[in-house]
Amino acid sequence: MHLDVAFLGFGNVNRALAQLLLRKASTLQTDYGITFNVVGIATHSRGRAINPAGLNLGDALERVTRGESLQPLGSGTEPPDTLEFITRCPADLFFEATPTNPRDGQPALSYVRTALGKGAHVVSANKGPVAFGYRELAALARERGVGFFFESTVLDGAPALGIGREGLPAAHIRRIRGVFNSTTNYILTRMEADGLDLEAAICEAQAIGIAETDPTLDVDGWDSAIKTVIMANVLMGADLRPSDVEPVGVGEITLERVRQAQADGKRIRLICLAERDQGAVRVSVRPELVSLDDPLASVSGTSSLIEYETDTLHRLTVIEHDPGPDTTAYGLLADMVNLARGRHLAA
């Protein structure tokens, strides 16, 4: 399978993907029969380039590193905005890694809708379109016979969605539970291990680039809520929105509560839950005490965890350790392979 691909956004994740694609090009060809050509890159602040003959990915990475525009790599006039870029760019597959908008998923939701609508595959690391438009976008992809994959939206590149969709065939998922947000887990771990108070732990997380300048999306539980909704909607047939979760974040967690938990032989973790309850799926995000013997307690720093309870396997736990843009990029690459394997056709 040959794929002409384009990047929507060229920040940490899509640049890590570009490097991974260069490194894995021969593996993709040898093991999966995939060849690819990059025909477009759209960025927020470095311009947009479309080149149907293919543009050099190494050049593009260097230009962005040097702070230069990508526009000269394009073969025609520069599209005025990303929607126009999507419409004009002759890509078979768009890698969507623009920032997540936690309020309504826009403008990425429109990007994905436009790309699928014109019959292109979409592989996305962006949680917004999935959390706010999964049913619509999945139906559109089916109708157009294309793939819409988004493994990297939960637990970075770990196959958290893949295990639920592909790895547990004929099983009925009763409950999904986990630690889905790296930033708050890092904060809680620093409070536990180093006796920092909440504010100091947030500062540390910001200093090493884990937390955003405005950390409220993570701290108040909204990132966790968005991921919980994705799991509930995709793996449990729910049709929820992040606001249905009414998340409780870690904003009220004091050092005293962390120390009291430790004195009781427990730890505080921000637990995401999606559970079947009388025909519906109940979701919640809130700090909970977990016993030291629970794998949830062993998740420290930026690592994440997901636990599936099913009617066939009683309980299966998956932990991703030490995520980063490179592991998120791997999820995008895995999606590309699953696309080439036709996994969307059977779904």
Place this chain on the structure above:
Amino acid sequence: MHLDVAFLGFGNVNRALAQLLLRKASTLQTDYGITFNVVGIATHSRGRAINPAGLNLGDALERVTRGESLQPLGSGTEPPDTLEFITRCPADLFFEATPTNPRDGQPALSYVRTALGKGAHVVSANKGPVAFGYRELAALARERGVGFFFESTVLDGAPALGIGREGLPAAHIRRIRGVFNSTTNYILTRMEADGLDLEAAICEAQAIGIAETDPTLDVDGWDSAIKTVIMANVLMGADLRPSDVEPVGVGEITLERVRQAQADGKRIRLICLAERDQGAVRVSVRPELVSLDDPLASVSGTSSLIEYETDTLHRLTVIEHDPGPDTTAYGLLADMVNLARGRHLAA
């Protein structure tokens, strides 16, 4: 896809599978387009029955529960042995769940070879054929265009092999590490938690049916060695045999060592390892000290754990909690679905 299926062995695992097949028949048909008919069952002490028109699985389960022979469910003369049963039985798929022979994998290795050789699919929970004949049997299956699946051989029904084969596309597995043997983990946990000495912990494991009357296969590390070899050969391209592992079991673990580990903030676990080392794959099984913060320490009782280190995902941990014949049976069912999905054709 319609499959005429037969059971080799009708002990705990294949009986649990029979019950699961009855329970999941409509899910298999609705979600995966699979219908099936049972055309044969071969047992060690309850006779052999072949019936090309289909035999009633509920009747078979009841007969075995009552201690009666299955032979009356057959439509012709009873095959004199299992090899003859395989030759005569018109099954598309054999579920192989006879006991594992840790010395050479026989006679199950011959059963699998015979079934694949006549062009039938094989789904096996038996570690012997895979540990002693993986390359030969996989090549034979490819040649005949049939599937040879064995998810249940490691971590029971959890997708430990599936994640490595399907869930981490284009990744290079550098190291696999884990706790693969339930019996020894249960023994170590009882020593830790209840202060039992080794002998008493083994007796308890026997009393609740986890350990065999002769527990040496587990205690001396051979079951772990067999599973380690399966992972190394299937997921890392090695061509090892269990004897290459030279396992160290838990036979020398004293209560004093367990207590010393606890005093040092650690736990003893029987660690299975397969690791790339200068072009080869190095394997070992031995008791090791693990820190309480390591997910390996959180695996207690009969639960098992596997950890993958790859060049793309740094580290991924999978834990199966509370396995039993029903979870092993689920691995067989998942293999059947993967067969119907044509997963063997892409491998």
